[in-house]
Amino acid sequence: MESTTSNPPPPHRTQEEFIEAKTLKVGPDKPLEEVRFQVLSHPQKELLVPTPKLRRGLFNRLVAPLDCSQQELRALASRRGIDHDSKPVPIASRCKIDVVVVGSVAVDRFGRRLGKGEGFADLEYALAATNHGSAVGQDTVVITCVHDCQVFDCLPPDLFAEHDLPVDIIVTPTKVVRASIFLPKPKRIIWSLLTKEKLDQIEILREIQFKEKRIGHDVSLMDDVPVENPNAANTTNRKKVKKTKRQLPEAQKSKAQSTTDMEGWFTVFLGRIPRNYPPKDLQEVLAARGFEHNSPGINLVIKPVKGVAFLNMDPSVHQHDDVIKQLDGVCLGSTELNVQGDSKYTGVKAPVKKYRLKKIRRNRNPRSVTPEDELPTIPNEKRANEITERDVEP
Template identity: 45%
Template structure:
């Protein structure tokens, strides 16, 4: 993406450039999982190819300690660093309980262990926290970006974590002006230039830009952040990141000035204002509305005014006259609410067939737009609460020996008591209908099931079902004809999902048939 006017946003702000890039990636189908890419460091198609270009950079080959961000598009970069035996440091997501973790694989780790260690799961399994007092020297920093310029300016997702991470490492003396910063992005994320007025002294620049098609060396290099600029941080920011509070206390004990930014009631934190809005929980709102209706809260009752002028048995509810004769201690506000709920439940039928409800007595006016006028008996019928629907729990299905999956055809099974039981029996039969299964190992964590299906189709193998466990590095192929397993295994020898990928290991899986016994016959 260049600096031509057709690509530039109308508003010159960082957020405008973010939205422009996110929308472009989604509209042109250049984004990969997870989607949508909005409010993320976007995972773009071709991130693996861009990461493999790291092998062409001398700085990466000569580095010993590499810091890589935990986002999905840099997963291949973490994998390459682990396979090369480098010390890999990964920031803790959102700095919730620390700054960095070092990925420490077990002794004699295989390629599969390296793939797991490069994933988010590996950060939890193999990550060892690094304290602020650790003596480390980072040779290379690899980060993700939303937009970059060939001049070295970088725009992140807008929350400022990459800037804080680099500034904290400056305070640890882990990075300096000689530390190289590399970013991997799609070609459409690269601009010829970005407005210089958008960038401040705390923004982290980049030295090398890698795309799936090119490597861009930035010359001259832009200055690095000098460290944490406390005057740009607020109290709310410190409450969200506890490690910042620890670091601030240490510096204050050393006599350094750590005065925070004063935020007035009308001011917003720069990073907080750029966060995506919280999605409303529709189910929770619906449950709260139902609880309020069932309890009959006094807040939702309509104001009631007695008509004392004529002494009649009518009262005013929301400005409308209605009957005052109500059974028990039911108030007019409850009656109005119950009538409103009845009208909502029959809104579709009412719109098609006209008003539905009790026929008014002669001489009594009705107003469907407001509260209905009805007699005492009709009010009793309307005010009755609707019975609550009882929740049914799933019961385990016990199959007698005569109806075991091996002996009974699905069409010959007698109808159970309920349709739910019948559905569960059919599922049990389908699960046990496969005669043999094949286990496929050495699947990369970034591989999708559609790639496996395409590779199987090229070799004429069409399983009846596939159990996909790509995050764990394997998949199960299920077949019906037991006489074909030798031919299928032979046809899947030396199969690869990608040219640079590993050869898949295909072997016969152990049967996991469920045996059901009728205990009444014992």
């Protein structure tokens, strides 16, 4: 909470709400540290704090050890004490909160409150109203502690909606102000105001959304709700703008053009590529043999997940047999790669049929074998008859 004073005073000890409250939930902000200390100083009172960023639940419980000194109580009431000494309250447990103390950036005498803009205080109250056996309700007292300069006569009403949390009592260093009117507090989560990004940030929200969806509640997020175009009536007579194709950068143009100009090229297959080596290492090994990636007449396609690569070469620039000789014995690390030439030049076909028979013999129910099961997944149809059995993982 932003404040012009580091420690605003806690609710006055003579305030009826503070005296009678058995369970209080106090925000984790630094200016509310004195309030947490005052609650911990009363052993008969229970102190709940919000779970940081609502990661594992809604509330954490802070319990002061027996015979705890004032210095130890203040350390427990600090933000470090919340992070290290508070214990999560199971979401399935029931509890009843009597007083909620929140921080504010600005507040008016009607009880309208502005926070830091993240919406955690509003969201925490809405979650508490529908969980822990309705831990809070319309009769729960909400108090804020601020400096006098943060209190306004009236804030613009159009800034507030039904999901915003109002306050009942305003405590400043010089006075206690009770809201002049009663404003309704959040009763439930309004899912249409939440985004998928917010849902991904708060794990407990995903769990509650799943539960509410199962019981038939509408849990559509802001991203899922179609937004009506306010100018839809004025767009019917507008002239439609003809869509133009997005112009590719010169580098992408040349790359796309090169893939269409490879007709008639031969392909050298490289297998047994270790998967723990990045593609850049293979490019460096081939460059050392005189075949630099994207040089004239060379196009290298690497499939690192499958452990294979395809070296497409222009026959007018490179001779097939010379390429095979230059790549003979090429290694990546300690593994010698399997180099196979193009079948158009070698006339040698890989024993695909032999591999197919082995697959059928290993299958205990030959009738269940489909044509898709018989053949291994081959990354390039052009090389289907050139991959040997040792290069394809069963």
